[in-house]
C-alpha cells in the first residue's frame with residue numbers, strides 16, 4: 001500500500017480499469033459455471049448478462065469462462081438457452 | 097457508421113466497465129452499466145455517479161473499473177456535477193480547444209435520483225444540458241443497508257420500514273419518477289429493463305443521439321436487498337416487465353409509446369413470490385395486500401395504454 | 415495603464431471576472447452577492463466574455479457544477495453569501511479534496527436564525543476548515559485585487575486549491591468607492607492561460623475522480639492533503655510580488671499598521687479595520703502606542719509570521735465579527751491565541767465580539783477597546799476575556 005508521499009493530487013485515479021488487478025474469482029463460494037461446448041449456440045447472451053465480464057468471446061464466438069473474475073452468481077446458467085433444451089452452462093460444485 | 101446493436105458486433109467492442117469491481121455476485125447494476133456503455137460504444141463517454149453501491153464498488157482505493165473518465169462528487173449532486181462537466185465541454189469546444197464529440201451520462205441509484213438528488217436532477221434537466229441521466233433503480237438505499245426510498249414498492253420489507261405486526265412493510269406507493277421526468281418536457285424519457293436488452297440499448301442509443309437533456313429509468317435487481325437468488329437478476333427483470341410492474345415505454349418529444357407489450361400479462365404474484373422482501377404478504381389473512389398491489393399495477397397499465405392512445409391520436413391530428 | 419473609477423465592491427469584482435473571463439461560472443442569487451453575478455451575467459449576455467454561465471437551482475448545485483466543470487479541465491468561478499455558503503458546506507470539502515482551483519468571492523453576511531441580510535463573518539468562518547484558501551479584503555480595491563490574485567494562487571501547479579475572496583456585505587459590496595482598475599490586457603496576461611491538471615475531458619486518458627478510500631489509505635490521503643497547505647504561503651507571496659509589479663500595490667499575509675513600536679494592539683478583519691486605523695491615528699497623536707494587524711491570508715493561517723508580529727505587545731484585543739456559540743472564543747481569537755501560545759513573552763489577550771448582523775462598528779467602540787487595552791497594559795489585569803461590544807443591555 002502506498003505512503004502519503006505517493007498520493008496523487010486529489011486522489012485522482014490515473015490508471016483506467018485498474019480494478020482488473022482485483023481477482024474477484026476468489027469470491028466464488030459453492031458453485032462455478034461449466035461450459036458444455038456441444039450445447040452452445042453462440043448466442044452470446046451469457047457474455048452480455050454476466051455482471052463480471054467473465055465470459056470470453058473471440059471473433060463473435062463464445063470462449064471459456066474467466067475464472068479469475070467469475071463470482072459464481074449463476075445468471076449465465078439461468079439465461080443460457082442451450083441447444084434443444086440442453087443448457088450449455090451448468091453450475092457445478094466449486095473445487096478449491 | 098453506427099455499430100449494429102447485435103451481440104456479435106457488440107462483443108467486438110471494448111467493455112468500458114471492467115471486471116474486478118466489488119458489486120455483489122449477481123448484482124444487475126454492472127450488467128446495466130455494460131449495456132449502456134455498449135450502446136454508446138461509438139462515442140467517447142464521460143460519466144458521473146452518485147454515492148451508492150455502484151460508486152463505492154466500482155472505484156475504491158487505487159482501483160477503478162471505469163475505462164472512461166468518471167466522476168463521483170457526492171450523493172445528491174451527480175446531475176449538477178455532470179452539468180458542470182458538460183458546460184465546460186461546450187465552453188472549450190466553442191473556443192476550439194476540444195474537437196471530439198463526447199457524450200455525457202450519469203448513472204445513479206434510486207436514492208440519489210428519486211430522493212436526495214431529485215432537485216439537482218430536476219434542475220439539470222430543466223436547464224437542458226446535453227446529457228443522459230440514467231437511474232439504476234433497485235428500489236432502496238442498498239449501499240447503506242437496504243433502507244426504503246421513494247422507489248421502494250408498496251409493502252416491501254426494508255430495514256427502515258420492516259414488515260412488522262402492525263405496519264406490513266412500506267405503506268406508501270412508489271413515486272412514479274419516469275412520469276415526473278416526462279413532465280419536465282425534455283426531448284426523451286424512457287423506462288427500460290436489462291432482460292429486454294435490445295429495447296434498452298435502442299433507448300440508450302436514441303437518447304444519446306438526441307440533443308438536450310434525457311432521462312432513462314432502468315430496472316436493476318439487487319439480490320441482497322430483495323432477498324432473492326444470486327442467479328435471478330435477469331429473470332426477475334423479465335418478470336417485472338411481463339407483469340407490467342415495470343412497463344417498457346418511452347416519451348419522445350411528448351409522444352408516449354409502449355415499446356414492449358407482454359403477450360399475456362402475468363399475475364404480479366409471480367414477481368412477488370420470488371423475493372424475500374415480500375414474503376410477509378403471503379401470510380394467511382393478507383391476501384388483500386397482494387390484491388391491492390395487483391389493482392395498482394392494473395390501473396397504472398391501463399392509464400399508460402390510454403396515454404399512448406391519446407398520444408398517437410394527437411400525433412395524427414397534427 | 416490603470417483607470418480610476420467610482421464603483422461598488424460587487425461591481426469591482428464583477429469587472430475582475432469580466433477581465434479574467436472564466437470558462438464556466440455557476441450562479442445562484444443571494445443578497446448581498448446577487449448583484450455581483452447579475453452584473454457578470456450582463457457581460458455574458460452582451461457577449462463581452464466567452465464564459466458559459468450555469469444558472470443552477472441552488473448553491474449546492476452551483477458548487478457541485480463548479481466541481482464538475484473544474485474537474486473537466488477549465489477555469490471556474492462562482493460567488494455566494496451566508497445561507498448559500500452554508501448550503502455548499504458539504505461540497506466545499508470535496509472541491510478542496512479534489513484539489514480544484516475554483517475561485518469564489520464570499521460577500522460576508524450573517525447566518526440564520528434569525529434571518530438577516532447584513533454583514534458579519536459567521537458564513538466564511540463556518541467554512542474556515544474546509545480546505546479553501548481564504549483571502550480577506552478591507553475594501554473594494556482589495557476585493558478586486560484579491561480576486562485577480564486568487565486565480566493565480568488557486569491555479570498554481572504546486573497547490574491547486576480553491577480560494578474564497580471575502581469582503582463585507584453591503585459595507586463594501588454596495589458602497590461606492592474610488593478604486594483603480596488595471597486594464598484588461600494587463601489582467602489577462604497576469605492571470606495567463608489556464609493549465610489543466612488531470613482534465614476529465616481528456617477522453618484518451620481516462621481518470622476516475624472520487625474513489626472510496628477506507629481505513630487503509632484515508633489517513634495517508636489526508637496527510638498528503640495537509641502537506642499541500644504548507645506550500646500555499648510561498649505561492650501567495652510570489653503572486654503578490656508579481657501583482658505589485660503591475661499595480662504598485664503591496665500585499666502580504668497581513669497588514670501591520672503602526673504595529674512595530676506598539677505596546678497594545680488590535681486584530682480585526684475586513685472593513686472595520688479602516689475605522690480602527692482612524693481611531694488608532696487619534697490615539698497615536700496623544701502618544702498612545704497602539705497598532706493594528708489585519709489578516710489577509712486567513713487560511714492557511716500564517717501562525718509563525720502573525721505570532722512574530724504580535725508577541726512584543728503588552729495587551730491585545732482580537733475583534734471577531736462572528737461568535738463561536740457554546741462557550742468558546744471567536745474564531746479569529748482562537749487562531750491568534752494559538753499563534754502566540756508558545757512564546758514566553760506575549761501579550762495579555764481579550765476577545766470582543768462586534769458588528770453582528772450588520773450592526774455598525776463605530777469609532778467609539780474602537781476607542782473603548784483601546785482604553786481597556788491601556789488599562790490592561792498598565793495593571794497587568796484582564797477583566798473579562800470575551801464580551802460583546804456595541805450591544806444594548
Ligand SMILES: Cc1ncc(C[n+]2csc(CCOP(=O)(O)OP(=O)(O)O)c2C)c(N)n1
Nearest residue numbers: 147148149171205206207208236237238239
Ligand atoms: C448527504 C448524504 N446523506 C446520506 C449518505 C449516506 N448514503 C450513501 S449511499 C446511500 C444510499 C444509496 O442509495 P441509492 O442511490 O439507491 O444507491 P444504491 O446503493 O441502492 O445502489 C446513502 C443513504 C451520504 N453519502 N450522503
Ligand code: SF4
Nearest residue numbers: 040041043044046080
Ligand atoms: S448463453 Fe449458452 S448458448 Fe448462448 S453463448 Fe452462452 S453458453 Fe452458448
Ligand code: SF4
Nearest residue numbers: 050070071073074076
Ligand atoms: S456465474 Fe455469474 S459471474 Fe460467473 S460467468 Fe456466470 S454470470 Fe458471470
Ligand code: SF4
Nearest residue numbers: 119120123149318320
Ligand atoms: S447490495 Fe444490491 S445493489 Fe448493492 S452491490 Fe449488492 S446486489 Fe448490487
Ligand SMILES: [Mg+2]
Nearest residue numbers: 205206236238
Ligand atoms: Mg438503490
